[in-house]
Amino acid sequence: MVQSTNDRRRSGGLFLVLALVAGLVVPAAQPAVAAGTALSPARVIPAPVSVRPANGVTFELRPWSVLSYDPRLPRARQVADDFAAQLRPATGFPLPVVPAVPGLALPGISLQLGAGGQVGEEGYQLDIAADSVRIKANRAAGLYYGVQTVRQLLPAKVERTSVQPGPWTLPGGSVTDYPRYGYRSAVLDVARHFWTVPEVKKYIDDIARYKINYLHLHLTDDQGWRLAITGWPRLTEVGGSTGVGGERGGFFTQDDYRALVEYAGAHFMTVIPEIEGPAHANAARSSYAKLNCDGVAPPLFTDIYGSPNSTLCLGKEITYEFLDDVIRQVAALTPGPYLNVGGDEATDVPKDQYRSYLQRVQAIVAKYGKKLLGWQEVAGSTDPARTTAQIWFPEEVDQQAVADASKHGAKLVMSPVEHAYLDMKYDENNPAYPVGQFWAGYIEVRDAYDWEPETVVPGIDGKSVIGVSAPLFTELVFERPDIDILAFPRLPAIAEIGWSPAATHDWTSFRDRLAAQGPHWDLTGVGYYRSPQIAWPPRETR
Numbered sequence: 001m002v003q004s005t006n007d008r009r010r011s012g013g014l015f016l017v018l019a020l021v022a023g024l025v026v027p028a029a030q031p032a033v034a035a036g037t038a039l040s041p042a043r044v045i046p047a048p049v050s051v052r053p054a055n056g057v058t059f060e061l062r063p064w065s066v067l068s069y070d071p072r073l074p075r076a077r078q079v080a081d082d083f084a085a086q087l088r089p090a091t092g093f094p095l096p097v098v099p100a101v102p103g104l105a106l107p108g109i110s111l112q113l114g115a116g117g118q119v120g121e122e123g124y125q126l127d128i129a130a131d132s133v134r135i136k137a138n139r140a141a142g143l144y145y146g147v148q149t150v151r152q153l154l155p156a157k158v159e160r161t162s163v164q165p166g167p168w169t170l171p172g173g174s175v176t177d178y179p180r181y182g183y184r185s186a187v188l189d190v191a192r193h194f195w196t197v198p199e200v201k202k203y204i205d206d207i208a209r210y211k212i213n214y215l216h217l218h219l220t221d222d223q224g225w226r227l228a229i230t231g232w233p234r235l236t237e238v239g240g241s242t243g244v245g246g247e248r249g250g251f252f253t254q255d256d257y258r259a260l261v262e263y264a265g266a267h268f269m270t271v272i273p274e275i276e277g278p279a280h281a282n283a284a285r286s287s288y289a290k291l292n293c294d295g296v297a298p299p300l301f302t303d304i305y306g307s308p309n310s311t312l313c314l315g316k317e318i319t320y321e322f323l324d325d326v327i328r329q330v331a332a333l334t335p336g337p338y339l340n341v342g343g344d345e346a347t348d349v350p351k352d353q354y355r356s357y358l359q360r361v362q363a364i365v366a367k368y369g370k371k372l373l374g375w376q377e378v379a380g381s382t383d384p385a386r387t388t389a390q391i392w393f394p395e396e397v398d399q400q401a402v403a404d405a406s407k408h409g410a411k412l413v414m415s416p417v418e419h420a421y422l423d424m425k426y427d428e429n430n431p432a433y434p435v436g437q438f439w440a441g442y443i444e445v446r447d448a449y450d451w452e453p454e455t456v457v458p459g460i461d462g463k464s465v466i467g468v469s470a471p472l473f474t475e476l477v478f479e480r481p482d483i484d485i486l487a488f489p490r491l492p493a494i495a496e497i498g499w500s501p502a503a504t505h506d507w508t509s510f511r512d513r514l515a516a517q518g519p520h521w522d523l524t525g526v527g528y529y530r531s532p533q534i535a536w537p538p539r540e541t542r
Contacts, residue, residue: 057172065108123178183467
């Protein structure tokens with residue numbers, strides 16, 4: 001049997017560990033390591049809850065280091081395996097992954113169970129000593145987020161795919177960290193322009209570093225229907241055939257979608273599917289004439305902004321049979337708790353009819369075991385105790401309806417367009433990169449960072465806010481590099497608002513920490529915008 005390179009590395013590394021434990025191999029005397037910089041959040045985004053530096057203490061990852069994990073913690077092995085795989089190419093070290101041995105301290109990085117109730121299910125405790133690194137958590141998600149912090153603390157060259165010279169050091173100290181909000185989302189619009197499975201996976205890779213835990217896929221709109229639905233083949237054959245400007249048509253098969261759900265899950269990220277209605281439905285209406293009140297399918301819509309007559313026929317029972325079938329299939333494909341039903345910009349629907357539609361749709365969503373998520377317009381038209389509303393345009397929101405809904409159990413996600421919409425341009429005079437919209441204004445990095453979720457809508461119950469979201473709609477995004485330059489460096493700003501305590505919010509600190517992300521992005525192929533607000537270091541070459 002031929003043994004793969006990775007197998008040889010693991011088995012050889014494990015033999016070395018066992019030999020060390022047995023006292024058969026003694027590593028050569030270690031060279032003295034200069035006292036490292038005290039542990040600081042100066043390179044970490046989102047900012048941790050608390051940091052306790054250990055002055056003069058430095059940990060160095062070495063050829064005999066191992067990654068150990070507590071087998072009592074489900075998925076701990078997965079986190080350890082993935083982390084080792086990320087570290088091996090640049091370090092050249094075997095980094096075997098082994099179960100922890102009770103009472104035996106193995107040299108290297110250990111992933112452990114038991115961080116205490118304070119950190120909850122996503123938090124972690126990180127302790128960096130001269131001879132070991134310990135990440136403790138109550139759930140594997142906490143281990144994963146602790147690993148993201150360690151990756152940022154390591155030299156940026158750890159992102160390279162070929163062996164690099166060391167040393168591979170971490171500053172000593174302790175970090176206690178957990179999220180402010182349990183909902184930290186990025187919206188990716190695949191409806192206006194279609195993005196392939198590999199393109200979406202790369203986005204998942206990049207945003208997971210900043211502890212984003214929900215990927216909201218905008219699957220349907222006027223310009224495209226992007227998920228195959230059994231029994232309704234024209235949705236993708238016709239509705240998925242094009243996009244804005246007639247470009248980037250396409251769709252996900254159900255197997256494609258399952259692959260994305262699985263890939264996101266491996267990054268401790270939950271997919272939220274959005275199926276638009278009653279408006280923004282021209283792709284569906286173009287596919288099936290029976291979804292129109294006059295029984296005539298309108299032409300495909302490829303303009304930038306929404307179709308002026310894009311509403312499903314709400315007086316026909318076939319509309320609700322259609323929605324029931326779609327929601328049933330999408331819910332079965334999606335293990336997460338939420339299903340987004342849109343609900344926005346249905347300006348041509350009478351209020352009573354709109355309310356009746358949403359109540360029927362909410363019942364369908366509940367029938368298939370999901371929680372209804374919708375844009376801000378759904379507040380006041382659904383059962384608040386079973387509703388999550390995403391605030392996107394605070395200037396036009398019905399403040400009283402949202403405040404009342406929040407006080408009767410509705411949950412709120414904040415993504416104010418003037419701060420959080422990543423599809424807006426950075427500034428008015430940016431000839432180097434003209435892609436993006438500006439109908440909501442220009443959003444530089446500081447604009448994306450300087451806002452407070454619980455004051456976006458006056459009069460709400462602050463406890464109803466469960467998190468934040470960073471939407472990226474793609475009407476004017478035609479190439480995959482456009483996504484990178486619009487999302488980075490602004491997405492980390494939204495991520496920090498969602499994760500870090502309000503007390504840590506500080507533009508000067510964030511600006512410096514953001515600059516430290518640049519070399520990591522250079523080496524992982526993230527084509528970010530070098531905002532003049534940030535003192536970026538020189539570019540790294542891949």
